[in-house]
């Protein structure tokens with residue numbers, strides 16, 4: 132049997148376990164012997180590479196995180212360690228690899244491929260949704276669900292008190308999680324790096340809303356911005372007692388959503404198909420409801436930009452000039 136391995140690299144996401152399950156099942160269906168590499172590139176270097184079977188993935192579809200571990204590896208940035216990693220894979224007879232990770236992980240794989248000829252397919256996996264070239268990254272939908280639940284619950288208490296709640300969401304420099312969460316939770320204020328605003332420009336509008344009976348506010352703010360300052364602004368400028376909720380790592384966990392289970396299934400299926408068809412160094416991307424394959428150069432050489440249609444919706448809803456008096 133030909134052999135194929137899978138690893139998770141960088142931040143974990145909900146959806147990795149469903150991907151591992153599909154990987155084992157579909158590898159066997161395609162007459163491949165599946166292997167797990169534990170703890171990302173660290174496991175490649177340390178030869179933590181083990182055959183996988185159905186028992187290993189039984190029951191994991193409901194769990195967040197990744198059963199085989201993920202890691203960041205400084206050593207993998209050095210060619211000498213990448214040579215060790217390749218030797219380890221070859222010692223098991225493995226020459227195909229699926230990598231669940233972010234663009235850093237793919238950049239590493241591209242080097243690895245050119246140095247060693249070991250074929251790979253990358254599956255974009257990060258809740259930040261900040262990988263250029265794909266509309267969707269595995270884990271985003273589950274993270275959005277977690278944020279939605281959190282904001283809904285904060286709204287319950289906010290509506291019982293005369294308060295402003297400032298909710299800080301993840302995404303690094305990318306406002307995707309923040310924007311989608313603000314739209315879908317009916318927030319009054321959404322602050323993301325892609326849409327710079329002067330918060331003072333909301334003052335008149337919010338004062339008018341308060342005069343008409345508004346007695347609480349929900350603001351959703353990207354982690355790249357200063358949520359504490361926003362809370363202080365509500366206190367100082369509007370006289371609203373305010374609270375900051377930093378959602379933090381709860382956004383990375385949780386039972387994988389239906390959509391992430393389905394996307395994991397599709398990503399892995401098409402990634403294995405692609406490797407068997409001879410696509411040797413590609414990233415599987417998802418654009419406008421279609422899967423396609425890109426090289427890391429296409430993916431990583433341009434910065435990620437928030438979809439223009441989404442940005443227009445954000446401008447429509449969340450610019451101070453659009454604030455409903």
Ligand code: ATP
Nearest residue numbers: 141142203204207208232233234235236238239257
């Ligand atoms: P996340 O979005 O969750 O941060 P990521 O894949 O972008 O995921 P990184 O920490 O950037 O996370 O990269 C993961 C690993 O990929 C690194 O720890 C390193 O081992 C490897 N890597 C990143 N960049 C390179 C590179 N230029 N050359 C070789 N290896 C790299």
